[in-house]
Amino acid sequence: MRIPKTAYAVIAATLLAVLLFIVFNTAIVGRLITGIAVDFFVDATRQSLLDTRARMTALLADNTKLDGAAESEVFREAMRTSGATGVAVFKPDGKGVYFDSLTGRRANIPALSEADAQSHNASSESISLIGTQKASGSPLPLPASGTTSGNSTRTAPKAPAKTLSENLDPELTRWLRSHIITSMEVAPALTLLDVTPEMANGRLVYMIANAGGSTAFLLYTPESLAKNLVQFFPHAEAVISVNDNVIAISGGFIADLEKANADDERLTLESITKHRDGGYGVTAETFISSQSSGFAITLLSRDVNLLSLLLRDTRFLAGTAVLLATLFIIITAYALHAGRTRRAYKPNKPLSNSQIGKLLRQGEGDHVEFKSTLRFNLKSEKNDKNIELASLKGITAFLNTAGGTLLIGVNDDGEVLGIAQDKFNNDDHALRHLSNLVADHIGIRHINDISMHAVTINGKTILAAVCRQAVEPAFLKHKEDEYCFVRQGPGNRQLTISEFWQFSKKFL
Secondary structure, eight states: OOOOOOOHHHHHHHHHHHHHHHHHHHHHHHHHHHHHHHHHHHHHHHHHHHHHOOOOOOOOHOOOOOOOOHHHHHHHHHHHHHHHHHEEEEEOOOOOEEEETTOOOOOOOOOHHHHHHTTTTSSSOOOOOTSSSEEEEOOSSSOGGGOOSTTOOOOOOHHHHHHSBBOOOOHHHHHHHHHHHHHHHHHGOOSSSOOOOOTTTOEEEEEEEETTEEEEEEEEEEEEHHHHHHHHHHHHOEEEETTEEEEEEOOOHHHHHHHHHHHTOBBBBHHHHHHOOOTBBEEEEEEOOOOOTTTEEEEEEEEEOHHHHHTOOOOHHHHHHHHHHHHHHHHHHHHHHHHOOOOOOOOSSSSOHHHHHHHHHOOBBBTTTEESSSSSTTTTTOOOOHHHHHHHHHHHHHHHTHHHHHHHHTTTTOOOOOOOOOOSSHHHHHHHHHHHHHHHOOOGGGGGEEEEEEETTTTTEEEEEEEEOSSOOEEEEEEEEEOOEETTTTTTOOOOOOHHHGGGGOOO
């Protein structure tokens, strides 16, 4: 059985549609997955920060008396689990102690009057966050005994201090002492995290916990906090900004921040969230923000290029190949089935006089044949079976070749004679007779490949049999024999057995 040419176009269009569906929908699903992932990252990170504050609150509420070494160890463990780089604790009696996670040092937080006295010996110049911190490697201002003025490098002691003989940096001390009064009054309403004003050593991010009359400030450098927030989420990145200006970022965008700093430019949160990598953008969600300071933490993730990931998966490729092959088989099988059972095109009205006139002027050829009568022999002047078979040969040849039109009632010169000499009762009688001849001698399976009409030309009725190419060979049956004809120019040619063998291959 030959597959119709239109079936190939349908197969190609369907397979292309499936591939486009996969491409576009993987992009949509990739963005949805990224959005869901960012929501999960945000919820998990927020809960982690709440748990950190809850642990610190529980630690402050514990009134167990500890010596200095044990207390230091407790707070160092708290900083380790929270990722904080330092913690300042104020007891109910107003005494303050600071613990640094990197150096292991423990220092006094002096009263405001003492801090002001110390500040006369220190430089008052404010420097950016990137200055002393990165040069020294210490994320927080070191105790006063280990500091020098300006941007000079601070050197951490070789071993943690065992006493409270050292005092905290005066600038940080003043901010902590002045901020503790406000924080104790409105702590429940404070943002989970916030940022300090610009200091000589840059900004610090802090979290406040209150319990049992004690207050603790968990302190982070923006860089360490950004890294800590996403340490368990390899596909997420954290951006810390103040008034939309990025001050710290994690992951693949660090190079953007370093370039902006090198060019003395500002990297904005908007430029990060609008970043695009090919056709894939960035999904972002800000989950902590402070209106008073402009501080914000945003978690983001590059949209997942799901198609690229799937194309690396042999299971997906195998499944897609099976899907496409299945569609090809289904469409091909349907095309073959439809080719066997398809109905011929039936015009709602007969061929027009202009169409008939065009065929008459065209004359006999590959697609046109004329017959003077359907059954009446003009020479013997009586009905003749051979005259009927002559018309059926033309119909069979058109079915086996490329289709064509048989006009009955027209002589070889294209002159319209009409079918009056066939002596049919009416046009319907003539059409029924022709249809019965086709059914008896060619086969009912081909009746739908032929459209038959009676047309009146100049007052004379002719029959028009419009044939299309069949999807399987047509044979003319007469008595016990079957014949196969093909159209060759203006004539019909009967095939030999060897010729039919070659001819039949086009129907496979």
